Amino acid sequence: MRWVALLTLLFAMSLVCAQTEVAIPTPPQQFSLPANITVNGTIDLENVNITFVHEIFNPYNETVSLYMYYNFDGKALLKIFLDGKEIEPEIVSENEYYQSYRIELNIASNKSVEVTSVISYPTFRIYRGRGLWSNTYRFHFPIHLETKDFRRYVSLYGIARGEIKIPEKVYKVTCTNCRYYEGESIIRANYHGKNPRFSFSFKVKRTPYKAMVVYLLMLAGIFSYVIRKRAKP
């Protein structure tokens, strides 16, 4: 009996030791930063010209190192000013269909930085399922932040405000965290909260003249054939 008890005790102790040896590492901490984002610009049928101003504050007791990423579908012209000085972004990936850039931000404890991004890119490109009778345009923030280590997404909280002029004859305007002023053809945003950003989409009517001509020619051929065959069955 004594031997059984001793063996059981040894077995239990080995289990406890095995569990303490396999320690789960503490995951890195997530964090978010307060920020004010201002967006101004114009969108017309050819180009999008937008200026983003990010004021990011570091409330922590240590310096925060981040990457600010810019992602575009297609060719974009980009100028970035960090606290008033122009800096050259680092190219992450670049081809004719997709461009990704980034800049490095080191924000000291209890300090803030201001990043001004002046962006210009074409409005429409040929893409899957493009409508013949309308063009759909979707706008969303092409900028996001990630930490330098572990590539974690950095969330922001604060204000996103802005004013973007869009073309006049638009319809089916949908806005997320913003509002469309039809009389002025302006999208205005003033969003307070977590992950401050806004997005919208709108459609612009068009007439597919070239496709219509071909269609009418086909219809004319069909109708003339039907009429001829009807005359001489």
Next chain:
Amino acid sequence: MIVLHYIKILYILRLKVLDMISIKGEKFLKIAWVIFFSGFFLGYTLRFLDVARFLAFGFEPIYPIHRETMYSMKALGYNVELEFLDVLRANIVPAVTTIGGGALLGIPSATLLFVIGIVSGASFAEIVEFTPLLMNIKVAICLAIFMGAMVFSASVGFQIGEKIYNTIRRKEIKVEREPYDHFLIASVLVILGIIIQYLLLVRA
């Protein structure tokens, strides 16, 4: 006078070729044209009216011209490099499948021809509207050759189906000249289509 003489020779040659390959009055060829054009008109109408906006996608193995055009235009999402082998594959597969479908009494041949018609119609509407005039002309040439190849392939398929049906019914095999002629024409058009598509759309 010399020009008129050459025009006369070409006209006589055309009549001789037509007589040789027995195009006139060929019922299966007419049926194939009707099936293809019905699908083409349907696909064009659906795409033109924005009823179905994604008809041209997902059918690249049987209709290559849309992908080649989007690749030539550097359209978003078509950044994969296209080679001669891709063009070869995408032209031979529909032709062989359409001919081979005749073994099942021509029903798969008719179905595939109709589907190709729909896809080509939808694709043509999109290409005509969103690409420059020069590209429209290139695509129209490629499409005309591809259309001819598919119609003649389907005609061969229908004739194979008819022969199988007659064999089952009457237990006899009687093959005329038309299937062989149409098979040769389809082969020539497929080869011509491959070369033209590669030169005008992929390499351009």
